[in-house]
Amino acid sequence: MNRNDLTEQILHLKKERNALILVHNYQRPEVQAIADYLGDSLDLARRATQTDRSLIVFCGVHFMAESATLLSPEKIILLPVLDAGCPLADCATPEMVRAARLQHPEAVFIAYINTSAAVKAEVDVVCTSANALKIIGHYAKEGRTICYLPDKNLAAFAEQKLGIKIITWPGQCYVHDRLITAEKVKILKHSHPDAVVVAHPEAPPEVLQLAEIVTGTAGMLKAVEHSRTSEWIVVTETGLIDRLHREYPNRRFYGIENAICSQMKLTTLISIRDALEKTQHRITVPEPVASKARQALNRMMELTL
Numbered sequence: 373m374n375r376n377d378l379t380e381q382i383l384h385l386k387k388e389r390n391a392l393i394l395v396h397n398y399q400r401p402e403v404q405a406i407a408d409y410l411g412d413s414l415d416l417a418r419r420a421t422q423t424d425r426s427l428i429v430f431c432g433v434h435f436m437a438e439s440a441t442l443l444s445p446e447k448i449i450l451l452p453v454l455d456a457g458c459p460l461a462d463c464a465t466p467e468m469v470r471a472a473r474l475q476h477p478e479a480v481f482i483a484y485i486n487t488s489a490a491v492k493a494e495v496d497v498v499c500t501s502a503n504a505l506k507i508i509g510h511y512a513k514e515g516r517t518i519c520y521l522p523d524k525n526l527a528a529f530a531e532q533k534l535g536i537k538i539i540t541w542p543g544q545c546y547v548h549d550r551l552i553t554a555e556k557v558k559i560l561k562h563s564h565p566d567a568v569v570v571a572h573p574e575a576p577p578e579v580l581q582l583a584e585i586v587t588g589t590a591g592m593l594k595a596v597e598h599s600r601t602s603e604w605i606v607v608t609e610t611g612l613i614d615r616l617h618r619e620y621p622n623r624r625f626y627g628i629e630n631a632i633c634s635q636m637k638l639t640t641l642i643s644i645r646d647a648l649e650k651t652q653h654r655i656t657v658p659e660p661v662a663s664k665a666r667q668a669l670n671r672m673m674e675l676t677l
């Protein structure tokens with residue numbers, strides 16, 4: 373079956389099942405093309421709460437579907453590929469967090485949204501790349517000791533921006549930390565000297581130093597939307613660049629070659645069709661983990677109102 377036939381089949385099934393398709397910015401272009409909403413993990417989890425449709429296909433990785441489930445427990449959230457995980461999220465386990473809490477009983481524990489629900493249940497509050505500085509800054513102002521997990525680069529960025537010390541975690545996203553390098557960004561800057569460099573804070577400090585703007589994917593989209601700059605070097609996973617090319621055909625976007633998240637690309641049109649046809653794979657979070665993780669997510673919402 374070709375791509376067009378598959379897309380038609382998905383759209384037909386979506387209508388028949390009254391489903392909503394949420395798609396992360398890092399997904400394949402053909403998956404982005406069938407999205408009801410495209411966005412980052414928090415934006416999509418919020419979208420899930422706002423719809424009256426009770427069946428949602430979440431095209432992303434496991435922790436994202438869990439977050440949507442936590443915020444919309446009454447809805448059926450499907451992850452087309454059950455094995456689509458996030459290696460960054462895997463850098464922290466609930467056991468590791470419990471051990472760290474024993475070592476630092478005075479600290480407030482802040483987890484990146486890229487963590488499992490079981491890890492979120494062990495921390496005080498969650499944050500995203502968009503609101504990390506605000507959340508960490510809030511507790512820093514209170515004079516609290518802060519433990520931030522699991523992304524060491526985002527922690528280093530917050531330390532530098534806020535002028536504070538954080539107890540950090542040895543975790544990283546292999547796409548932003550290893551596949552993206554300062555050398556590759558320098559080569560792009562050399563070839564496109566007028567381009568504005570916008571980089572994701574999961575990239576290492578030597579990469580962020582080369583950027584004019586450091587922000588998550590939602591911030592990158594806003595930066596492009598609110599600027600007349602026609603050339604951009606976009607330092608993140610290539611899926612966002614596919615989106616930018618599509619939405620701004622008259623501007624030029626240069627990405628880092630091979631900055632591809634293999635986990636994000638596991639979702640295909642076939643897996644989405646199968647998810648809709650067979651109602652698979654439903655993501656659930658058991659109690660009491662769900663209630664505790666929801667509390668940490670809700671605390672983030674309160675602090676960012």
Ligand code: SF4
Nearest residue numbers: 458459460545547633
């Ligand atoms: S790009 Fe990095 S943080 Fe995002 S899902 Fe892939 S491994 Fe995880």
